[in-house]
Amino acid sequence: MVSVKLKDINKKFSNTVVLNNMNLNVEDKEFFILLGASGSGKSTTLNIIAGLERATSGDILFDDKIVNSMSPVQRGIAMVFQDYALYPHLTVRNNIAFPLKMRKYTKDVIDEKVEEVAKTLGLEEYLNRYPRELSGGQAQRVSLGRALVRDPGVFLLDEPLSNLDAKIRNQIRVELKLIQQNLGKTFIYVTHDQQEAMSLGDHIAILRNGKLEQVGAPMEVYKNPRNEYVAAFLGEPVINFFEMVKDSGVYVSDDLIIKGINAEEKEINIGIRPESMKLKREKENDVELKIRPQTIESFGSYSVIIGKSKSNKEVRVRLSEDFDLHSKSEMALYISISDLYIFGKNGDRIDKN
Numbered sequence: 001m002v003s004v005k006l007k008d009i010n011k012k013f014s015n016t017v018v019l020n021n022m023n024l025n026v027e028d029k030e031f032f033i034l035l036g037a038s039g040s041g042k043s044t045t046l047n048i049i050a051g052l053e054r055a056t057s058g059d060i061l062f063d064d065k066i067v068n069s070m071s072p073v074q075r076g077i078a079m080v081f082q083d084y085a086l087y088p089h090l091t092v093r094n095n096i097a098f099p100l101k102m103r104k105y106t107k108d109v110i111d112e113k114v115e116e117v118a119k120t121l122g123l124e125e126y127l128n129r130y131p132r133e134l135s136g137g138q139a140q141r142v143s144l145g146r147a148l149v150r151d152p153g154v155f156l157l158d159e160p161l162s163n164l165d166a167k168i169r170n171q172i173r174v175e176l177k178l179i180q181q182n183l184g185k186t187f188i189y190v191t192h193d194q195q196e197a198m199s200l201g202d203h204i205a206i207l208r209n210g211k212l213e214q215v216g217a218p219m220e221v222y223k224n225p226r227n228e229y230v231a232a233f234l235g236e237p238v239i240n241f242f243e244m245v246k247d248s249g250v251y252v253s254d255d256l257i258i259k260g261i262n263a264e265e266k267e268i269n270i271g272i273r274p275e276s277m278k279l280k281r282e283k284e285n286d287v288e289l290k291i292r293p294q295t296i297e298s299f300g301s302y303s304v305i306i307g308k309s310k311s312n313k314e315v316r317v318r319l320s321e322d323f324d325l326h327s328k329s330e331m332a333l334y335i336s337i338s339d340l341y342i343f344g345k346n347g348d349r350i351d352k353n
């Protein structure tokens, strides 16, 4: 059983603040995601949890016990990295066995554990190969195997799938989720990929410039982003924004007219998810948006239309129905008032929270 807490963690490298008063609660047995753009402080956070890096101030707690001065080994963590970090001169079997040999287990126990892990990861037929004889996906499985064999309390994974091509990445992503569920262990996983975060995480923490923007279950954060940054970070295609000004109680821009919003602010920014735009008006007070379609991307089960609004803003629309682009020089889209996200001038959500 391992829960992990970060309490008021600050980290500076010389004079640069890299983590700014970070507070996090990772529950026992959950798949927890640290999501953020490059340089947001994800790896630094993970390294501080691991004990590879010391925080400038604040506490790390494992099961409510302060572990600030404990080494990674004492903390009982195992790490998996993007670049696999396998020993090139050792076979797959010996790479996986390595942590156990270091701990002086008997050969029989080591063999048994290695076989068990190899079976879990589908590596049985590769045990006698060297890392150079493996594909990226196989190498990452070995790296995972080396973590699994140690049976740690917490798994820390730093972008483990980002060196793999899309198909293998999706496959290992599913395997990883199943392994985590079967093991019932705490996983803390760093990624910059919002799709990976949404599909794997029980909870997601979104970092920006060393600060936490929002923490929550994936759909909770997706449906209820606290600010524009989070709304734009989650979702593919990305959310559309429209700056609006209040005029006689109605919010207007060159592209939209919105009645029936009860906001105090004179200037707001409206967010509309690409999947919230419909080809037919459903309610009388639906908001209308006209675009000139420019191009269409088809993904089989859905299409994304990229068009220009009246004010020449690029707009992305996601439709599940078939759509013949050539027949349209202009298309009208309808959005339910309840599907609008309303942000204030400072980027914070003002409609609900």
Ligand SMILES: Nc1ncnc2c1ncn2[C@@H]1O[C@H](COP(=O)(O)OP(=O)(O)OP(=O)(O)O)[C@@H](O)[C@H]1O
Residues within 6 Å of the ligand: 013, 016, 018, 036, 037, 038, 039, 040, 041, 042, 043, 044, 045, 192
């Ligand atoms: N040892 C170091 N010395 C000085 N600055 C550092 C050091 N390690 C990291 N940084 C800085 O801290 C910030 C956060 O880095 P970190 O690696 O945690 O970000 P990240 O979100 O993991 O980024 P990426 O996705 O690119 O790996 C960056 O601006 C980085 O330049």
